[in-house]
Amino acid sequence: MNITLRVWRQPDSDAPGKMHTYQVADVSEDMSFLEMLDVLNEQLTIDGEDPIAFDSDCREGICGMCGLVINGLAHGPGKNVTTCQLHMRSFADGDVIDVEPWRAEPFTVIKDLVVDRSSFDRIIQAGGYITAPTGTAPEANSIPVNKADADAAFDAATCIGCGACVAACPNGSASLFMAAKVAHLGLLPQGQPERHSRVLDMVDQHDAEGFGGCTQIGECTAACPKGIQIDLISRMDRDVLSAIAHRK
Amino acid sequence: MSVNLSNYYVDGDPIADSSAPDVPLHETWDQRRFDANLVNPANRRKRTVIIIGTGLAGGSAAATLGEAGYHVKNFCYQDSPRRAHSIAAQGGINAAKNYRNDGDSIQRLFYDTVKGGDYRSRESNSWRLAQISVEIIDQCVAQGVPFAREYGGLLDNRSFGGVQVSRTFYARGQTGQQLLLGAYQALERQIAAGNVEMHTRHEMLELIVAEGRARGVVVRDMVTGEIETHMADAVVLGSGGYGNVYFLSTNAMGCNVTATWRAHRKGAYFANPCYTQIHPTCIPVSGDFQSKLTLMSESLRNDGRIWVPKEGGDTRHPRDIPTAERDYYLERRYPAFGNLVPRDVASRAAKQVCDEGRGVGPGGRGVYLDFASAIERMGRKAVEAKYGNLFEMYEQITGEDPYEVPMRIYPAVHYTMGGLWVDYDLQSTIPGLFVIGEANFSDHGANRLGASALMQGLSDGYFVLPPMISNYLADAPFEEVGPDHPEAVAAAEAVRSRIEKLLAVNGSRTVDSFHRDLGHIVWEYCGMERTEEGLVKAIDLIRELREEFWRDVKVTGTNEELNQTLEKAGRVADFFELAELMCIDALHRDESCGAHFRAEHQTEDGEALRDDENFAYVAAWEFGGEGGKPVLHKEDLVYQNIQMKQRSYK
Ligand SMILES: Cc1cc2nc3c(=O)[nH]c(=O)nc-3n(C[C@H](O)[C@H](O)[C@H](O)COP(=O)(O)OP(=O)(O)OC[C@H]3O[C@@H](n4cnc5c(N)ncnc54)[C@H](O)[C@@H]3O)c2cc1C
Ligand code: FES
Secondary structure, three states: OOEEEEEEEOOOOOOOOEEEEEEEOOOOOOOEHHHHHHHHHHHHHHOOOOOOOOOOOOOOOOOOOOOOEEOOEEOOOOOOOOHHHOEHHHOOOOOEEEEEOOOEOOEOEEEOOEEOOHHHHHHHHHHOOOOOOOOOOOOHHHOOOOHHHHHHHHHHHOOOOOOHHHHHOOOOOOHHHHHHHHHHHHOOHHHOOOHHHHHHHHHHHHHHOOOOOOOOOOHHHHHOOOOOOOHHHHHHHHHHHHHHHHHO | OOOOHHHOOEEOOOOOOOOOOOOOHHHHHHHHHHHOOOOOHHHHOOOEEEEEOOOHHHHHHHHHHHHHOOEEEEEOOOOOHHHOHHHHOOOOEEOOOOOOOOOOOHHHHHHHHHHHOOOOOOHHHHHHHHHHHHHHHHHHHHHOOOOOEOOOOOEOOEOOOOOOOOOEEOOOOOHHHHHHHHHHHHHHHHHHOOOEEEEOOEEEEEEEEEOOEEEEEEEEEOOOOOEEEEEOOEEEEOOOOOHHHHOOOOOOOOOOOHHHHHHHHOOOOEEOOOOEEEEEEEOOOOOOOOOOOOEOOHHHHHOOEEEEEOOOOOOOOHHHOOHHHEEOHHHHHOOOOHHHOOHHHHHHHHHHHHHOOOOOOHHHOOEEEEOHHHHHHHOHHHHHHHHHHHHHHHHHHHOOOOOOOOEEEEEEEEEEOOEEOOOOOOEOOOOOEEEOHHHEOOOOOOOOOOOOHHHHHHHHHHHHHHHHHHHHHOOOOOOOOOOOOHHHHHHHHHHHHHHHHHHHHOOOEOHHHHHHHHHHHHHHHHOOOEOHHHHHHHHHHHHHHHHHHHHHEOOOOOOOOOOHHHHHHHHHHHHHHHHHHHHHHHHHOOOOEOOEOEOOOEOOOOOEOOOHHHHOEEEEEEOOOOOOOOEEEEEEOOOOOOOOOOOOOO
8 A cells, every 4th residue: 555654853852843744655554553664764764865763662562662643643543552563454545644753741852753751760760669679578479469459450560651641641641651650559568668658759750740730531541552541540649648648 | 514614713712610619509509699708888889880781680680789789870772771672571480489389399490491401501500590580589579560360369370381380470471571660660769769870772882891801881872972981890781682683583673782792892702692592482474574573472382282284285264174184293293291392392393394385374484373272171261361462462463363263373583592601600701791681691501491581680680690790899999990091992982983984884775674684694594493504605695795784784864863773783783793603603513402403413303413422512702803713612511410311392
């Protein structure tokens, strides 16, 4: 099939950017979306033009490195997939496809479709961990964990930190990202001692980074490649309230 | 052997591991830890350690050394330490916990590892790995890694290839992700505490060796192009494996050999480069545009049955082929282990049936992995609970529903057992340069068992490196060496001129096109099956292609910007040099062992035929200088606790 792409090009974070149009011919439906961009980049290189910069690494939906807004949707039209898992069989001959970077104030564009997501690491630094220095751990089976809690903790822990929730949210909130970590650790017995400080510190950092507040619109869950559920945000809000109550 | 090997390399002095204490095997690690020197907490802050990599190995090491109070500088090429390729590991991590009460023990895990590695690994290292395995699970659970649990709330296990016990811990199909997030979170805690300085989007391009010790690295800031020099008291490489030399592999796009290769050129020996693991269960290649291959976890072999039609050219729908006309070739050939034979055996068997013309799918390069009996036996729900995400992944990529139609799979490059040579302390032949995780060669011999790489990465990073690097740093302070030391200046200069050279070629072919061609050569001649004739040919082809690369590659843009083409070009340039050494290593090892299968050496029924008399050693290669021949140093492998046998899984 033949595709028309309109791609956001921006030389660096200071320069203005704009959409450029490219024609890509003979696209196979077995190609992934990023492989289609690879093919275009090969052509641009041969023609002596600057290839389009975009992030990707594992190309199997787990590292969270890739992320494009495709036709206005974070990670494109697929359900529960990352950009690298999107295949061209989701498109048709003659389609015109818009490709843009994640848009959110804390996610500065570095070049073309590559953005800075270091704010996510700083949110984790603020409290997204369980303090368990190496060598201090008790025998693993000494603390049984109810299977339902373990499974729910796992579901929350599958977040890949890609940032699609932020890109999809009209408020530019990272609440889903944060709530997933708060739930993962807060559902486990090991996570209880720091449960209150964790949630308050993470929320403070989130706000300091310039992410917006959550108004329960739900675009985040719809865009999340891992299907992280929005009710985790309410769970986090309850944790915040209980933490504040305990702080007094 | 008809070819004159002295055309390819020269023999050097033997090499030995002198740091494992001479005590009974099961006491080795305890004794070594006891003998190790300690660094007083007040002095730790004064010692800087550079760690390249934030995977299971590098991330866990950086967190642990940060906790201990060292000043750590940690680097990765991704935008966050959480994205190291360890994140992609699916199946699980081994530990000799014996929670199933099925006869497991440290000794059995040790035995399985050495046997699985086809008697080409060091006894001392494999024992230590098995011993530490139990502590790893404790550590990860304490961090909140959500391993799968049973209804009683205790940890669950499953089985992996090459073993008859159930000792693999897992977190659905995302074990690597969960383990890495545990290490990442511990690391972020140390970053917040100011103990670890994190440098993301920075690629190490040169090692600095000054006054006889590894003292720093030269890195490129991948956003601005700035070339930076970082100095330290010791350098640790946890930079992962080099499977991307084959172009197509299950590794991430950015996985590279540059960090270890640059160290090799500075004097670190490279051990057993030809030991590369081809994983039996990957999704087959579908077209020329393909950029990577996707693994289907080995755990699928717990319940999936592998088969091909008995007759070649049988194009019926798989469901229309009656059982009597199917060949469940693994179950037939290896009744004791069945579908759970080790990876090298399963991969080769798949290649054989496809070579016989019995392969399925486009191009005949595939075999079926069928869940029909499992669904019948356990019900669809149970299969979904165990493998749901893997089935979805398969469907997304192929457009086929594996609950209805058997999966089609084919072997793909997955893991590299070879890597920089290290002693028992994980120190390379350059004092002060330590190598951990997949980047070293240490524990798996000629073939790694499933679920043992995660174990090794975390064993190295959490438990082995920290006391061993302390032992080294106890001798500090070393000579005053700053960024203006001539060796540091020269290293930075070398990086700059190499970049300039790549940008100056301005030829007509893309980096990827060279990489793809290189990958074809290595896959064809140094892949699942190797022959003397093929390897000799491959070496010539690689040299020609490399020469063409430096004459005709096209790298657009400049250094002073985010330039992904330039990044790739530097990596591919190093892959060329590595590929040649891999082929030389494979050529010199005139036997079959584990994943290294020389067609000239096989038993009557096609199994790898070792030559213990002549090849029971580690081949540690020294860089022979620009255009010079590599120098072979042999480390003899002595087995005192295990009897070397023809591996049998029948
Ligand atoms: C798809 C897949 C599935 C797997 N499943 C399993 C499994 O189920 N069980 C199991 O035991 N093993 C499995 N393995 C193997 C295992 O995941 C790896 O061997 C292991 O995770 C490697 O860890 P590492 O820390 O050594 O390296 P990696 O995780 O690869 O980390 C390398 C680090 O080095 C950095 N780096 C590399 N080069 C440079 C450079 N030049 N400059 C700066 N930084 C650099 C990277 O940024 C990264 O942070 C799997 C592997 C793959 C590919
Ligand atoms: S590249 Fe890793 S999730 Fe897409």
